[in-house]
Amino acid sequence: MYRKKKTTRVSSTTDLITNEINDDKLLHDLNPQQKRAVTCSTNQSTLVLSGAGSGKTRVLTSRIAYLLKNCNVKPYQIFAVTFTNKAALEMRHRISQMLPGIQLNDMWLGTFHGLANRFLRIHCKMVGLKSDFLIIDPDDQLTIVKKILKDEINEKNFYTDKPKAIVNYINKCKEEGKRSSDIIPKNENRFKQLIYTKYEKYIYEENKVDFGELILLTKELLEKEIDLRIHYSKKFQFILVDEFQDTSTLQMDWLKLMMDRDDQNKIVRNCFMAVGDDDQSIYAFRGAQCINNIEEYLKALYLDRENPEHIIKLEQNYRSTNIVLEAANSVIDHNHSRLSDNLE
Template identity: 40%
Template structure:
């Protein structure tokens, strides 16, 4: 394989190299801030190809289109473009779209379904609030959309304590989307999970398609995203997740920190590798950061260090 950039394990530190070389079975890479996470992930994906894994069997999932584009570009700097194109590097949502476009008819939709944007949601919810509200009632559309999304992700209808009106809006919203053969972004994940759960032939198709799964920013995954990963992983469970529980910031939108804290509960006997050497900050800064964050309750043990010396702490 002729590469634009040389693949050189000697450029990696011991923990990074261990992560790059451990390809089989479930792997949890705890990557503290500034520890070369992206370089490690890219090197690991490239090493899969060097070890004979087909590029078409590799799935790498991240959270934003920007991150997916950056990952594709960096992979393309190390392997031929035609090989890189066969590797699936995408967001959770685009992965779910791919799954649903193929087989969503099995759960009552047409495969040319429309995906509602945030502005589409606002327009529909405003219309429904106007239709269902009494003269003396008021309901903020953004609040309603937030509750509906939370309800979908938790799999629990809006409770009575939120009010009868929001319950009516939620039911009408979901019915309206179904009538329009439309889904919102929350539905993409929920329906993909439903499809894989209910049809083993579809689940097995995607398991055979993606034999090696990598998930970046794993600390930000929610319950349904974890469920999707589990459904896609075959008996070999060649799943590598990369994240840092100390950097979890999306609890407000449903991120489940227990996905990373209790990874062993979801995948049997995983290999855990901790990246602790920091390349951004000096030891003084890291000493202060470690001391501060060590008091956090419910975290994976890690202590960042650096070869960049400092005589004073911060």
């Protein structure tokens, strides 16, 4: 029997207003809160508070697929950040299955470091790097610091933990967006700052970058080159960030550089969706600022914590038993600064 297909009603003010399509296969098996997150308006930014096991990866994947299929959004307009490379690959695979035939190569989907690497490979000359620059890991950093201590400082009998402490200091400074020249020397950090200065010089001359440097260089270049910032903020009109509670100060500063775009001499907000859990933050040791980042996000995008259209809460848990949830909720209830409610 022939069934008439539902049509979407598009607002006269924009062709990017999302509308819920009840018979769309992308929305099958989503609960009401998940469906709201997937189909929310592209006219405004949203904070999705998602507890453990509440299906946030599925929501993000379905949101991207929904934008591509139903909102006339092109893959190159999407900038999506995941916490791990594995999550990025899984999301890309799921989207390909949802929308067979759509080419996703132009979509920027990956970790902060992966996306910064892609950006710098394109604009390496603007930051003084060669196109074949090498990315070094913490073990490489440790080796470089030991070399500096031995060859330049002439300190051969340093304690085993001193190089590690210096590497941690360098990485923490970068996560806060600080160069060695930005740090006011004090007695307790004067020596570490000296090594940081020599470390910066060494990796630059060797055409190498560490993980923090990837993002710091990206952020600095976008700050310095206004035309470049305008280009990317106009290109990436849909920005999605997973595990938002674990973003660092430096990562947050990068995101803020792409919040607005110039549309015919009029400043327009890009459409952000941050997905996070304000009940957890396990990366504070490397610069993550859970509650601060969420509050800053709300303020920067003029979102009202009391407006249900601005904050969507995923509270249905699909992973844990009631006993586990009751125990977790009893502990979390003591956090009076949280925005989300208890998981069910």
